[in-house]
Amino acid sequence: MIRAVGGRALRFVLTLAATSVLVFAFMRVLPGDPAEVALGTGASEEALERTRAEFGLDRPLAVQYWDWISGIPLGDFGVSFVTGEDISPVVLDRLSVSLILVVSAMVVAVAVAVPLGSWAAVRHRRADGIAVSALSQVGVAVPNFLAGMLLVAAFALGLGWLPANSWMPPAYDPVQFLSHLVLPVAALAAVQAAVMTRYVRTSVLEIMGQDWMRTARAKGLSRFRALVRHGLRNAALPVLTVTGIQLTTLVVGAVVIEQVFVIPGIGSELIEAVAARDLLTVQSVVMLLAMATLTVNFVVDLLYLILDPRTAVRT
Amino acid sequence: MPAARHTPASGVSRRNLLLAGLGSPLLASCHAGHTAVADPEQSAADEVVLALTGAPTSLDFTRNDGVAIPLVLMGNVYEGLVRIDGSGEVVPLLAEDWTVSDDLRVYTFALRRGVAFSNGTPFDAHSAVFSIERVRSDEWTNGLSAGMDVVASATAEDSHTLRVELSEPSNQWLWSMGTLIGAMMTEDGVGDLATAPVGTGPFTVERWSQGRSLRLAANDTYWGDPPASTSVAIQYFADTTASTNALQAGEVDAVYDMQSPELTEVLEEDGRLVIETGDTSGQILLALNNRVAPFDDVRVRRAVMYAVDRRAVIDTAWGGFGVDTGGAPAPPTDPWFVESSRYPHDPAEARRLLREAGQEDLHVTFKVPTRPYAQQISEIVVSQLREVGITAEIRSVEFPAVWLDEVFGRHDYQMSVIVHAEARDLPVLFGNPDYYLGFDDEETRELLARADREAPGRQEDLMRAAVERIVDRAASDTLFIFPNIVVRHRELQGLPADRPTDELLLAGVGRQEGPT
Numbered sequence: 001m002i003r004a005v006g007g008r009a010l011r012f013v014l015t016l017a018a019t020s021v022l023v024f025a026f027m028r029v030l031p032g033d034p035a036e037v038a039l040g041t042g043a044s045e046e047a048l049e050r051t052r053a054e055f056g057l058d059r060p061l062a063v064q065y066w067d068w069i070s071g072i073p074l075g076d077f078g079v080s081f082v083t084g085e086d087i088s089p090v091v092l093d094r095l096s097v098s099l100i101l102v103v104s105a106m107v108v109a110v111a112v113a114v115p116l117g118s119w120a121a122v123r124h125r126r127a128d129g130i131a132v133s134a135l136s137q138v139g140v141a142v143p144n145f146l147a148g149m150l151l152v153a154a155f156a157l158g159l160g161w162l163p164a165n166s167w168m169p170p171a172y173d174p175v176q177f178l179s180h181l182v183l184p185v186a187a188l189a190a191v192q193a194a195v196m197t198r199y200v201r202t203s204v205l206e207i208m209g210q211d212w213m214r215t216a217r218a219k220g221l222s223r224f225r226a227l228v229r230h231g232l233r234n235a236a237l238p239v240l241t242v243t244g245i246q247l248t249t250l251v252v253g254a255v256v257i258e259q260v261f262v263i264p265g266i267g268s269e270l271i272e273a274v275a276a277r278d279l280l281t282v283q284s285v286v287m288l289l290a291m292a293t294l295t296v297n298f299v300v301d302l303l304y305l306i307l308d309p310r311t312a313v314r315t
Numbered sequence: 316m317p318a319a320r321h322t323p324a325s326g327v328s329r330r331n332l333l334l335a336g337l338g339s340p341l342l343a344s345c346h347a348g349h350t351a352v353a354d355p356e357q358s359a360a361d362e363v364v365l366a367l368t369g370a371p372t373s374l375d376f377t378r379n380d381g382v383a384i385p386l387v388l389m390g391n392v393y394e395g396l397v398r399i400d401g402s403g404e405v406v407p408l409l410a411e412d413w414t415v416s417d418d419l420r421v422y423t424f425a426l427r428r429g430v431a432f433s434n435g436t437p438f439d440a441h442s443a444v445f446s447i448e449r450v451r452s453d454e455w456t457n458g459l460s461a462g463m464d465v466v467a468s469a470t471a472e473d474s475h476t477l478r479v480e481l482s483e484p485s486n487q488w489l490w491s492m493g494t495l496i497g498a499m500m501t502e503d504g505v506g507d508l509a510t511a512p513v514g515t516g517p518f519t520v521e522r523w524s525q526g527r528s529l530r531l532a533a534n535d536t537y538w539g540d541p542p543a544s545t546s547v548a549i550q551y552f553a554d555t556t557a558s559t560n561a562l563q564a565g566e567v568d569a570v571y572d573m574q575s576p577e578l579t580e581v582l583e584e585d586g587r588l589v590i591e592t593g594d595t596s597g598q599i600l601l602a603l604n605n606r607v608a609p610f611d612d613v614r615v616r617r618a619v620m621y622a623v624d625r626r627a628v629i630d631t632a633w634g635g636f637g638v639d640t641g642g643a644p645a646p647p648t649d650p651w652f653v654e655s656s657r658y659p660h661d662p663a664e665a666r667r668l669l670r671e672a673g674q675e676d677l678h679v680t681f682k683v684p685t686r687p688y689a690q691q692i693s694e695i696v697v698s699q700l701r702e703v704g705i706t707a708e709i710r711s712v713e714f715p716a717v718w719l720d721e722v723f724g725r726h727d728y729q730m731s732v733i734v735h736a737e738a739r740d741l742p743v744l745f746g747n748p749d750y751y752l753g754f755d756d757e758e759t760r761e762l763l764a765r766a767d768r769e770a771p772g773r774q775e776d777l778m779r780a781a782v783e784r785i786v787d788r789a790a791s792d793t794l795f796i797f798p799n800i801v802v803r804h805r806e807l808q809g810l811p812a813d814r815p816t817d818e819l820l821l822a823g824v825g826r827q828e829g830p831t
Contacts, residue, residue, distance in 0.1 A: 032716025033724075040380025041723055042458015051456065083372055083525065084509065149556070156564050164560035166550070262557045264527055271553075272526060276372060277716045 117200025139194020370551030543825030576634030593812025
């Protein structure tokens with residue numbers, strides 16, 4: 001077990017290191033000159049040279065890479081040369097917004113998908129089970145930005161119940177915070193819940209056909225109790241994997257939803273930084289997202305080991 | 316400048332580009348730990364909220380290009396010695412009056428008394444000298460600062476008399492003193508231009524959340540009439556759908572410089588809203604690279620002018636909004652604006668010219684910046700060119716970074732389309748053969764130079780002659796003048812729609828209940 005955890009941890013670190021080199025290299029080969037973007041079309045060649053030097057872009061690549069990467073373990077991403085501000089607090093601030101969004105959406109999605117998916121599985125031959133299944137199919141087909149726009153049209157512009165967009169930090173006004181959160185989270189969670197409902201349904205259906213479930217029923221447990229006592233834990237394994245993968249796609253979905261709802265999260269930060277060729281900020285945000293993805297996978301791996309000790313042997 | 320200016324649309328400004336939309340990283344200044352907020356604090360009851368596109372990365376236009384910053388600061392936080400009024404004339408502001416020497420090289424300004432900066436420092440001739448000198452120093456990296464190069468010396472003759480000597484006469488200089496390079500600053504107020512600008516204007520910056528919002532509060536010590544509202548908040552949106560949603564939901568009072576003309580039909584149905592359009596100095600230019608084949612041949616350039624139906628471009632790509640100048644590169648906000656009739660839409664003539672030039676089956680590459688206006692325009696232009704036998708292949712180019720690098724910087728293009736937002740940019744666009752358009756014409760340069768140098772009364776005629784010459788040589792095709800579309804709630808008054816320079820005057824903006 002320890003070896004298995006250690007192996008996964010090593011893989012985690014190596015992947016992260018390789019990612020950092022790739023991200024850095026990609027940003028350097030991107031066409032466009034950050035100094036030119038900052039100074040515009042009127043700048044003289046001298047002013048451009050001076051600005052490049054100020055940005056530190058005239059130093060050897062290895063030095064630039066080391067400067068950047070050595071600060072990361074300390075949580076220091078450096079200073080944005082476009083805005084002159086420390087990147088870490090800004091990025092963390094933006095990240096906290098996106099995390100609120102993503103985690104809320106995930107919680108809502110799971111809370112909806114697990115009961116709904118199990119229901120659809122248990123009653124897969126009945127009309128209501130089929131209806132749930134069909135509805136989730138529709139949900140999977142709707143892109144979340146469209147869901148967002150439809151929600152805005154209905155609840156903000158039509159009924160006027162909720163704000164159409166923008167963001168309120170919870171510390172300023174909790175009520176406003178919640179009212180601003182409802183639509184974007186609903187947009188993200190709706191699609192997510194549809195996807196997960198299908199996975200839960202499939203997984204539970206498969207479990208219900210297993211011999212040991214029949215045995216549990218034969219012992220006198222009701223269908224429902226057999227499912228809760230023996231089924232769900234086993235059904236959880238594939239669902240967990242999917243949740244991990246979905247968590248990362250949720251982050252990507254949040255980039256789009258942040259645009260639709262004018263939410264100052266990490267996604268809008270990334271888009272703005274790319275346009276401004278704010279290389280350090282882009283690198284840092286991409287690294288953070290990579291770390292988040294790898295961390296999720298790592299945690300899912302570890303949960304596997306706990307849920308199903310057999311997987312430790314396989315690696 | 317447009318580019319930055321507003322946004323998303325954006326184009327390039329003369330010297331500056333605009334990166335509009337660009338957004339930039341924003342980071343907010345983390346005050347309370349959270350910067351990512353629209354504007355959470357309690358606001359004054361009469362606060363006006365305006366939606367704009369293309370948030371600036373900083374409030375320091377001395378070091379950052381783009382229209383977004385001067386748009387909200389000039390005339391509101393900063394003031395110049397003079398101002399450009401709605402008809403493009405130079406009128407007094409911090410200078411009550413001025414005289415010009417007979418040789419047109421020495422300007423003597425009588426400065427207004429009783430004016431103070433928002434940090435309490437009085438405004439006098441020394442602050443004016445400081446401001447002018449600073450534009451000429453390394454502190455200003457914004458390319459527009461070149462407008463001050465013509466100044467030989469600036470001296471304070473007494474506390475409220477400023478003498479400026481130019482190395483040669485320049486009508487453009489006095490005009491540019493009404494733009495951002497003429498902003499009056501004080502030595503003890505330039506420590507933090509990026510977040511805390513200090514000027515003499517009717518507003519001060521109360522709160523600045525980078526990339527998100529800017530709140531201006533009335534300056535209690537302002538020398539003139541107090542503004543109509545004690546507080547004006549600007550919220551930046553990257554997307555027009557989001558800003559018009561906020562407008563319809565009542566969260567903002569107006570959307571300024573709306574970038575989706577196709578939405579106006581829907582918005583018109585909402586009885587609470589009023590739509591207005593104004594003129595800007597932004598020209599949508601179908602840029603032809605005069606240096607390279609096939610556009611080094613004036614016949615081919617003229618063929619393009621005849622082939623493109625500008626009215627159809629405006630109707631199809633921009634909902635019918637925008638002024639057709641007949642291809643002339645001067646907006647209605649310039650005194651020398653005339654609608655040219657040199658090139659009517661005439662595909663037969665275009666084909667004839669192409670035949671004459673031996674270019675009957677012409678293939679060109681059309682580099683289109685990734686901005687909605689450019690993409691919409693490029694499609695109709697391509698179909699019009701196809702009718703006369705020109706096959707234009709669209710290549711999308713990321714704006715601003717890649718466009719600036721390839722098209723603007725390395726002149727690696729045949730045809731492009733971009734909005735040049737900066738006012739009075741003819742000398743930059745067509746008077747410099749090294750500019751990306753590569754238009755090299757001695758006669759045009761001579762006319763432009765004389766217009767700047769000769770008595771102000773001659774300027775208008777000479778500029779008109781320069782415009783005619785540029786059009787005749789078909790340097791590039793001005794497809795239309797970019798409109799400023801303003802959608803506001805009926806109660807909101809005093810928001811100007813015309814924009815001859817990069818300033819949006821907010822002092823008169825206020826909400827009025829009742830019918831209008």
